[in-house]
Amino acid sequence: xxxxxxxxxxxxxxxxxxxxxxxxxxxxxxxxxxxxxxxxxxxxxxxxxxxxxxxxxxxxxxxxxxxxxxxxxxxxxxxxxxxxxxxxxxxxxxxxxxxxxxxxxxxxxxxxxxxxxxxxxxxxxxxxxxxxxxxxxxxxxxxxxxxxxxxxxxxxxxxxxxxxxxxxxxxxxxxxxxxxxxxxxxxxxxxxxxxxxxxxxxxxxxxxxxxxxxxxxxxxxxxxxxxxxxxxxxxxxxxxxxxxxxxxxxxxxxxxxxxxxxxxxxxxxxxxxxxxxxxxxxxxxxxxxxxxxxxxxxxxxxxxxxxxxxxxxxxxxxxxxxxxxxxxxxxxxxxxxxxxxxxxxxxxxxxxxxxxxxxxxxxxxxxxxxxxxxxxxxxxxxxxxxxxxxxxxxxxxxxxxxxxxxxxxxxxxxxxxxxxxxxxxxxxxxxx
Numbered sequence: 001x002x003x004x005x006x007x008x009x010x011x012x013x014x015x016x017x018x019x020x021x022x023x024x025x026x027x028x029x030x031x032x033x034x035x036x037x038x039x040x041x042x043x044x045x046x047x048x049x050x051x052x053x054x055x056x057x058x059x060x061x062x063x064x065x066x067x068x069x070x071x072x073x074x075x076x077x078x079x080x081x082x083x084x085x086x087x088x089x090x091x092x093x094x095x096x097x098x099x100x101x102x103x104x105x106x107x108x109x110x111x112x113x114x115x116x117x118x119x120x121x122x123x124x125x126x127x128x129x130x131x132x133x134x135x136x137x138x139x140x141x142x143x144x145x146x147x148x149x150x151x152x153x154x155x156x157x158x159x160x161x162x163x164x165x166x167x168x169x170x171x172x173x174x175x176x177x178x179x180x181x182x183x184x185x186x187x188x189x190x191x192x193x194x195x196x197x198x199x200x201x202x203x204x205x206x207x208x209x210x211x212x213x214x215x216x217x218x219x220x221x222x223x224x225x226x227x228x229x230x231x232x233x234x235x236x237x238x239x240x241x242x243x244x245x246x247x248x249x250x251x252x253x254x255x256x257x258x259x260x261x262x263x264x265x266x267x268x269x270x271x272x273x274x275x276x277x278x279x280x281x282x283x284x285x286x287x288x289x290x291x292x293x294x295x296x297x298x299x300x301x302x303x304x305x306x307x308x309x310x311x312x313x314x315x316x317x318x319x320x321x322x323x324x325x326x327x328x329x330x331x332x333x334x335x336x337x338x339x340x341x342x343x344x345x346x347x348x349x350x351x352x353x354x355x356x357x358x359x360x361x362x363x364x365x366x367x368x369x370x371x372x373x374x375x376x377x378x379x380x381x382x383x384x385x386x387x388x389x390x391x392x393x394x395x396x397x398x399x400x401x402x403x404x405x406x407x408x409x410x411x412x413x414x415x416x417x418x419x420x421x422x423x424x425x426x427x428x429x430x431x432x
Contacts (some may be wrong), residue, residue, distance in 0.1 A: 031423070083148045083174045086143075093137055108124070129254075133184075140181075146170045195250065195254070196285055198220055198250075199284045200247050208243060212280075233247065235336050250292065262400075265379060302328055305324055324348045328358065328371070335348035400421040
């Protein structure tokens with residue numbers, strides 16, 4: 001608000017200036033600069049106007065200071081909540097995981113590793129996993145102690161904003177590590193610990209389905225980056241419209257499949273009020289075996305190999321791509337991202353095995369040979385999620401029923417709430 005210049009009639013004029021520059025932290029708006037230029041006047045009305053302007057100035061300063069204190073109080077509460085949660089859960093979890101590790105070490109000492117190499121490798125892998133969990137929980141304890149100590153130092157230093165920011169960042173790490181640990185305890189399916197191979201295909205209807213498919217690809221890449229990992233883009237078939245016709249990305253970190261398994265199906269971008277303008281893209285997720293390849297044996301007589309012609313990002317990929325069809329189920333997979341025909345053949349075969357294992361678990365059968373072909377639901381008939389951009393912004397997850405109001409945030413990779421809802425839903429379903 002700018003003050004009107006007020007003039008004094010006489011020997012000269014006097015200018016009085018008040019400036020208030022208020023520093024805000026990252027949760028507040030940019031610094032406000034309030035500048036009032038006031039000049040004295042013989043008029044009583046003019047004086048009253050000046051006093052009113054000063055009252056408004058001090059009110060703004062008071063409100064800003066209140067907002068500042070409230071923001072610091074909110075940060076402090078979040079830090080304290082994260083530290084309290086860590087102090088309640090981490091010691092017990094660390095004790096259990098260390099006991100588990102000691103038991104595995106005793107098993108190794110009493111076991112001849114050369115008698116059964118396969119069993120030995122399994123034990124060693126489990127021990128390595130236990131060591132990782134123990135180290136992560138210890139790191140969690142250290143970060144919680146750091147957050148608590150820095151927060152106390154900030155109070156002693158009369159609320160030091162920089163120290164509060166350090167404590168808050170440490171508390172965010174604590175919360176993230178606790179969430180990951182708790183989720184990993186729920187991910188106990190046969191392939192949950194494995195990496196994930198995600199294939200995205202653009203639909204044939206709607207407005208620019210290739211661009212929508214590219215947005216989904218970016219969403220998953222950003223999600224992985226927020227977790228501290230990177231996805232490996234192994235295949236990408238670009239379209240003339242600037243998007244992608246299809247893409248395959250591999251996430252080579254533990255529990256990637258457990259998190260992403262619920263993404264399989266059709267993702268719809270809705271851009272009209274009556275939902276008639278829906279742009280589809282299909283997502284398929286299969287395990288990516290990290291430690292050892294699947295020991296599933298498939299008869300060559302049940303497989304049909306072919307070499308499709310694929311248009312790559314900058315050139316025509318011919319002769320290297322491999323497509324494999326499993327005759328009993330009708331399932332087809334392909335690979336074109338490797339540098340040789342043989343490597344693509346091996347990659348496609350591993351993807352086929354992973355896909356068949358997922359189908360067998362979905363149908364509740366003990367063997368791949370027992371999969372009922374008629375019971376297989378086409379991916380394009382499984383609606384997974386709706387991303388509504390008009391007339392309002394909303395993300396509706398069909399499988400869990402969860403709704404998120406911030407569409408842009410979800411497309412920016414913040415899809416953890418949906419993953420947690422799906423994992424908890426699956427946990428309840430398995431318990432029944």
